[in-house]
Amino acid sequence: MxxxxxxxxxxxxxxxxxxxxxxxxxxxxxxxxxxxxxxxxxxxxxxxxxxxxxxxxxxxxxxxxxxxxxxxxxxxxxxxxxxxxIWKSQELFELVEEYFDNSLHTLDFCAALEKSLKRARDNQLLLLVALQQFDEESSSSSKSESESGESGSKASYKRTLEELRNFKEAGDPFTEEFYTRFQNVHKQQIQMLEKLQSKKRKLDKKLKSIxxxxxxxxxxxxxxxxxxxxxxxxxxxxxxxxxxxxxxxxxxxxxGSMGKWIDSLWRNYESAVKGQKELVGTMQVGSYVAIKDLETIRVMVDRLEVEMAAVEKAAEFATQEDGGDAAVKIGIEEIRKKLGGFMRNVEELGVQADVCSRDIRRARTVVLQRIIKQPN
Missing domain, CATH: 1.20.58 (Methane Monooxygenase Hydroxylase; Chain G, domain 1)
Structure with missing residues (x-):
């Protein structure tokens, strides 16, 4: 005592x-x-x-x-x-929910991009068939000319023209709906990043005033x-x-125990704020990467659209009613020059679509792991 x-x-x-x-x-x-x-x-x-x-x-x-x-x-x-x-604050919970919703929308956009690329590859196949038909019909036309001594007519490239018309009817694989979806997900990711940056500033302020x-x-x-x-x-x-x-x-x-109890509250508070900041930082990185991936996709789609426009113009020239066989030859030659770049851009865009999907899924996994590991 x-x-x-x-x-x-x-x-x-x-x-x-x-x-x-x-x-x-x-x-x-x-x-x-x-x-x-x-x-x-x-x-x-x-x-x-x-x-x-x-x-x-x-x-x-x-x-x-x-x-x-x-x-x-x-x-x-x-x-x-x-x-x-506390760790499970309503504001942070809503941010996490919005982050995962946005990431799902971005994944949906990546799926839509894959569908557009499939249509682009189908168009590419039509062009390859048209080139093959042209080579076969040119060979037949040259043989007929040598036998008859007469120059070939546009009718000699019937199957080539048919494939070119199929290509034109297929239309642009990147529809207006595709661009609308892109604008929506890009805007959502920008807004998400702004909210996360605002939340991070608040948490930084809290930590500074500990x-x-x-x-x-x-x-x-x-x-x-x-x-x-x-x-x-x-x-x-x-x-x-x-x-x-x-x-x-x-x-x-x-x-004396009063001071220790209050000090434990302070430590718990600091730990909770740091945990929130780490989670927000993880989501912030995920949103930033998603934005950069989307912007890269947009640049690549624009470049592909330029290539497609050039190919479509050549196909239009080849299939004009009063062009004759000379127009077909000129158009096909132009398509042959542009097709390599068109095919390369389609493949590169497909790779970027995979990268975007993979980045989104990885970010979702990291955020989930961060939430699981954090104490209440």
């Missing part, structure tokens, strides 16, 4: 020394301490007067009540300024100490013993 009693003053002395150091380093805390000391002294003096006449007036009790309420309000203000967010939790720890501790001191004086005054005895009783109460 003696050992325990001897440890209590040491614990209290350590806490108060820490509080004094915090006051020396923080102007706001010094202001709070000055106000608190004035209020506490005022109440104890009022109580001491009541004890001297062996009675407590209603005015004295009102002083006690008002002081405790004011001290509590001071603590509440600090708590509200430094309110603790020192306010240290101030809060000191304020709660000293406010609790003052409240216990005042309540002890009230209790002692009601029994009419000397005020000194009441003060001695108050100072013997072990308040």
């Amino acid at each position: 003696g050992n325990q009693a001897s440890k209590k003053p040491n614990n209290l002395s350590t806490e108060l020394s820490s509080y004094e150091a915090a006051c020396a380093a923080d102007a706001d805390l010094r202001s709070f301490d000055t106000t608190l000391q004035a209020r506490t002294s005022h109440v104890i003096n009022a109580l001491a007067v009541g004890v001297e006449v062996r009675a407590l007036s209603f005015d004295s009790l009102r002083e006690v009540t008002e002081c405790l309420l004011e001290m509590n309000q001071e603590v509440v203000k600090v708590i509200l300024d430094c309110k603790r967010d 020192h306010s939790w240290r101030k809060l720890s000191s304020i709660i501790f000293v406010a609790s100490f003052a409240a216990v001191l005042i309540c002890s004086v009230v209790a002692a005054a009601m029994a009419a013993p000397p005020v000194a005895a009441a003060l001695a009783a108050a100072t013997s109460i072990p308040l």
Whole structure:
């Protein structure tokens, strides 16, 4: 018992020394301490007067009540300024939900891109067949010309022209709906990134102001100490013993655990904010990569559209009604020159579509792993 009693003053002395150091380093805390000391002294003096006449007036009790309420309000203000967010915050939950919804929309767009590329490959096949038909019909036409001595007519390239018309009728594989879907997912990803950046700025601000939790720890501790001191004086005054005895009783109460408890709250808060920041950072990277992949796809689609336009123009020239066999030959030769670039761009775009899908799925997996690993 003696050992325990001897440890209590040491614990209290350590806490108060820490509080004094915090006051020396923080102007706001010094202001709070000055106000608190004035209020506490005022109440104890009022109580001491009541004890001297062996009675407590209603005015004295009102002083006690008002002081405790004011001290509590001071603590509440600090708590509200430094309110603790929990891991499963509604705002963060909504951001995660929106992130996964957007990633699914982007994956849907990648699937739509694959369909467009399939149509582009079908068009490419039609052109290859047209070139093959042209070579066969040119060979037949040359043989007929050598036998008859007459130049060939456009009718000699009937099957070539038929394949070119099929190509023209197939139309642009990248429809208006495709571009609308692209604009929508790109806009969603941009907005998602902006929201994540805003959230990250908020979390950075919270982490920078973590020192306010240290101030809060000191304020709660000293406010609790003052409240216990005042309540002890009230209790002692009601029994009419000397005020000194009441003060001695108050100072013997072990308040060191209060500081440790508040400090644990601060550590939990810091851990939660860091966990949120890590999750937001992971989603931010995923959104940024998705945006870059989409922008790369758009550049490649535009380049492919240019190649397709050139091929379509050549096919149009070859199939014009009054062009004759010369127009067919010129058109086919132009298609032969452009087809290599067209095929190469189709394949490169297909690879980029796979990269985009893979990046989206990988980012979703990393975000899920981050959520699973984070403590509540």
